[in-house]
Amino acid sequence: MLQGKQGLVFGVANRRSIAWGIGQALANAGARLAFTYQDRVGDTVNELVSTLPDAFAFPCDVLDDAQVDEAFERVEREFGGLDILVHSIAFAPREALEGLFVDTSRDAFRTAMDISVYSLIHLARKAAPLMEKRGGGSIVTMTYLGSDRVFPKYNVMGVAKAALESTVRYLASDLGPHNIRVNAISAGPIRTLAARSIHGFPKMEEHVRETAPLRRNTEAAEVGDVATFLVSDLARNVTGTVLFCDSGYHVMGM
Ligand code: NAD
Numbered sequence: 700m701l702q703g704k705q706g707l708v709f710g711v712a713n714r715r716s717i718a719w720g721i722g723q724a725l726a727n728a729g730a731r732l733a734f735t736y737q738d739r740v741g742d743t744v745n746e747l748v749s750t751l752p753d754a755f756a757f758p759c760d761v762l763d764d765a766q767v768d769e770a771f772e773r774v775e776r777e778f779g780g781l782d783i784l785v786h787s788i789a790f791a792p793r794e795a796l797e798g799l800f801v802d803t804s805r806d807a808f809r810t811a812m813d814i815s816v817y818s819l820i821h822l823a824r825k826a827a828p829l830m831e832k833r834g835g836g837s838i839v840t841m842t843y844l845g846s847d848r849v850f851p852k853y854n855v856m857g858v859a860k861a862a863l864e865s866t867v868r869y870l871a872s873d874l875g876p877h878n879i880r881v882n883a884i885s886a887g888p889i890r891t892l893a894a895r896s897i898h899g900f901p902k903m904e905e906h907v908r909e910t911a912p913l914r915r916n917t918e919a920a921e922v923g924d925v926a927t928f929l930v931s932d933l934a935r936n937v938t939g940t941v942l943f944c945d946s947g948y949h950v951m952g953m
Contacts, residue, residue, distance in 0.1 A: 710787030718787035720919025780832035835878025871939030887917035887945030912947035
């Protein structure tokens with residue numbers, strides 16, 4: 700499905716990362732991929748990426764504009780252009796995910812919005828000219844139902860996800876005339892490094908297992924398959940949407 704396409708994936712920290720589930724699915728579908736990572740997880744990510752044919756990885760912290768510039772220069776050198784951008788990045792300081800939302804500090808708010816939301820705008824702006832060289836492209840980011848409903852302790856990350864989903868719509872409007880599509884996948888709870896920092900995460904998982912229509916939790920590989928569809932030509936008329944991959948949990952009232 701993705702033969703001949705070239706993609707850049709942000710957000711692999713380890714083998715449990717949703718970005719790794721997506722990367723594996725895109726590579727299985729024939730895409731040639733570059734991955735970025737935060738310095739401290741470089742060894743792990745390089746080891747994982749070495750299992751994929753023709754893939755490579757390099758560091759990029761989205762808080763550092765120079766590193767983002769270098770990342771896209773490198774991709775332009777290696778690939779010429781870009782068809783796919785995967786943004787699977789989020790962060791909030793631990794203390795903001797423990798107590799009450801009303802106690803969110805200005806610093807924690809800024810950090811969460813900068814890393815989890817602004818980075819998508821920045822990366823989309825850098826990716827757009829490389830995608831235009833290929834006649835268009837597809838951008839996918841990761842969100843959660845906490846954008847719309849209250850999940851205790853998800854706190855500032857819920858507000859960041861609401862802003863991220865709105866960002867998807869504005870980017871879709873700006874970039875659509877260049878045949879660049881922008882969509883989000885709203886995944887059910889998956890036990891990853893980021894999820895472990897959310898207090899009460901095991902309770903969220905248990906609740907989904909008991910009440911979601913499919914009576915089970917989501918796997919990163921399943922998110923990978925949805926991402927493969929979204930970045931493929933099968934979804935060529937789909938942009939600005941949030942697509943759920945959550946065992947159907949979002950339709951339930953109780
Ligand atoms: P993860 O910890 O594996 O991935 C988070 C990634 O963000 C890491 O690779 C980390 O290095 C990266 N990151 C954080 N700060 C960064 C920075 N300054 N620069 C560059 N990268 C940075 O966890 P995950 O669950 O795979 O999270 C990926 C995305 O999926 C996040 O947006 C998360 O909110 C979203 N999501 C997760 C779940 C879940 O239950 N795990 C559900 C829905 C959505």
